[in-house]
Structures are given as C-alpha cells and as structure tokens.
Amino acid sequence: MGLIALADCNNFYVSCERVFRPKLETTPLIVLSNQDGCVVSRSNEAKELGIKMGEPYFLIREFCERHKVVVFSSNFSLYRNFSKRVMDILSMHALEMEIYSIDEAFLEYPEDLDGKDLLKESFLLCEKVKRWTGIPISLGIAETKTLAKIAAGFAKKVGVFDLSGKELQNDILKQIPIGEVWGIGRRIAKTLMSMGIRTAFQFKEMDPSRVRAKLGVVGERIVWELRGLRCSELEESQPKKSIRVSRSFGEIIQKKEVLEEVLSTFISKGAERLRSEKNLATEITVFIQEGFEITCLSEKIAVPTSDTTYLLQIGKHILAKIFEQGKRYKKCGVVFSQLVQENEEIKDLFSPKNPKRKLLMETIDELNSRFGKNSLFFGAVGMRKKWKELLHTEMGFDHLPLVKTV
Ligand SMILES: [Mg+2]
Incomplete structure (x- = not known):
C-alpha cells in the first residue's frame, strides 16, 4: 500500500x-x-x-x-480560480486524487517511488506549485487519511512532514489532543475524555470492539486509521468540470485590439469543445499575464451556454475590465467552468437549443472540420470589427458577421 x-x-x-x-x-x-x-x-x-x-x-x-x-x-x-490551478498541478503528480476542500487535496503516492526520495520529491512538488501559481502549500504524508491530516498540521511549519513509520507516529500521537483528531467532534471528544482518553495515542490503543460499542463503526474506523490501516479510500475524482484554452505569445503584446483577437480565437476554440462534449458553461474566466503577474476575472453567465457569439461578447467585456494600457502581455487565456450538460439547461433566447442558433453553431463546426480549422470564423476573431456592430447583428441569424478567410 x-x-x-x-x-x-x-x-x-x-x-x-x-x-x-x-x-x-x-x-x-x-x-x-x-x-x-x-x-x-x-x-x-x-x-x-x-x-x-x-x-x-x-x-x-x-x-x-x-x-x-x-x-x-x-x-x-479569484480563490476558486487559484484552487483549480493548484489542483491541476497536484493531479499531475498523483495516482489518484481527492479534492477535499477549496485548498486541500489527498494524493495517492505511488507505492514504488522508482528509487526517488520521498521527501525530496515532495519538496519539489511544493516548489513547483509555488512557482507556477504563487500559492505556498505544505504536504503531510502518512499511511492513512486520518494520519495524513495530523501530519499536515506539522507540515505547516516545515513544508513537508513524513509521519509514516510506527515509532514517530507513537511519539506524535501522544502530543495530539483527542479533540483534534479528524472525525472526532466535540461531543465524542467529551465522551472519550470522561473515559480518561485524552490523546490520539490513548484512543489508538483502545480495544476496537469497545470503541465500536461506545461510538459505533465510525469511531472504530478512526482507531484503525490511527493504527495505519486504511478504512477510507480516496473518493473518485470528479469528471472534468472546466475547459481551458490559453497560450503564451511568441512576442509581447501591448495593443488591446491584438489581445482581443487572440482571446477571441481561444474563446472560439473553447466553445467548439464545449459543443463537441455537449456541455454548457456557467462561468467564464479571462486571464492575462505580464511577467509573473496574472490578472484574471470571472463572470457568471446568467443562462448556461456554448454559443460562441455570446461567449465572445462576455469575454471581451471582461478583457476590457482587466486590460491595462502600457503593460507588456505575454500570455492570455480563457476558462469555461461550472459546466453543465446540454440537456440540463433551461430554455432561453440565447439557448443553443434555439433551433436556428443550434443549426448555426453546428454548421460552423461542420464546415471547419470539413475545410480545415477556421475556414469560417466569427468577426471578432482576426477582424478589427467594432464590437457594437457585432452586437447589433447578434440576434439576426442571417446577418451574423461570418467572415471567410482568404
Ligand atoms: Mg489551508
């Protein structure tokens, strides 16, 4: 294990x-x-x-x-956005992962570390998260989730804390008040204290069947977990709930119009993927990066959508809010999140179920796949078109500013 x-x-x-x-x-x-x-x-x-x-x-x-x-x-x-980025990196380094809260995740380390040093690899992971996101993390390591929780408390000060191994565990568990053990609520702690059980170590040494009689199977499980025997496995990771399209530019971009064009390309691509996976986005996040400084802003979408026109409109609106004149941007991107299935969504004017809009989107996707990417694209992508003009024609099926490349 x-x-x-x-x-x-x-x-x-x-x-x-x-x-x-x-x-x-x-x-x-x-x-x-x-x-x-x-x-x-x-x-x-x-x-x-x-x-x-x-x-x-x-x-x-x-x-x-x-x-x-x-x-x-x-x-x-903002915090959700950072959380997602931290979790993405962590997930690359674990066999399995359970996201436990906005800022915590359990990782399953491989049994065979292939000759690599556990502590060194863990410190490297912390460093990587810090370098890529700016967020400092710590890692508590042990045989079970309950012990890893305790290890994490000690890791706060040192970065990485490896609590695996019986001898160290006994020493540490003697220092942990029973009420601080994961899963022991205030009421249970009181019951245990009245029985003379004050530390995690004392609890761990109790007869499991006696614990079950007193606290039920949930209490007994904690005893086994403290002994290093896994009773709760990592819960299956969630299916992908967001789509992200971003890239570093070959050169520095300072003009807003150019940034808009690049972003529009990303949004179109992301929207295409939404549609191919029959998903709708409920939230859109735009980010731009200058040096190590990333500016991002998310906006809720009132009606879940995969409609390129609508997403372009919101994306550009967000960009206008975060763009700063004079900055030297080297990267931008878009994230569609809080995805829902197409059939879960409510009927609306902007709905992709609106037969005309659905047909339009399907036509674009089909033509692009038949004649190569971007045979047909939206006016906002690569055309210096005033956004207002696009808005005027937005509702009209026949007048949507489709542009053919030359
Ligand atoms: Mg925390």
Missing part, C-alpha cells in the same frame, strides 16, 4: 491576495467573510498578533488599525 499525502494551501485566501501584491509578503493580513463579517484567513503575522479564526471584524477593527493589519474582503471567484 502506498502512502497518502494531504496537500494543504497555506493561509489560502491570504496567499491568493498576496500573489498580486508581493509587497505585502511580510505584512499582517486578513481576509474577511461575505459582507466583511468575520475573519476567514490570516497570514502568519496576523496569527502572531493573536487574531483568531472566525473573529467578528467589528470587534477587532481598531486593533487592526493600530497594528496596521491589511484587511481584504473575500473574492471567492
């Missing part, structure tokens, strides 16, 4: 905000929940100041001002 690693993004929301503001690397920083209610993420500096998780902001506002704590409102579409 191979080992399990729990990959956990450090101070995730705070880390996402820092990617765009490297100057805040050592500043105390917190992120607040919706409506700026309470603290949901803290930088290490903010933790050191004694700011607690979940603390209502109005209680600590003055304290934050006094200590120059930088405060952010949460931006969940």
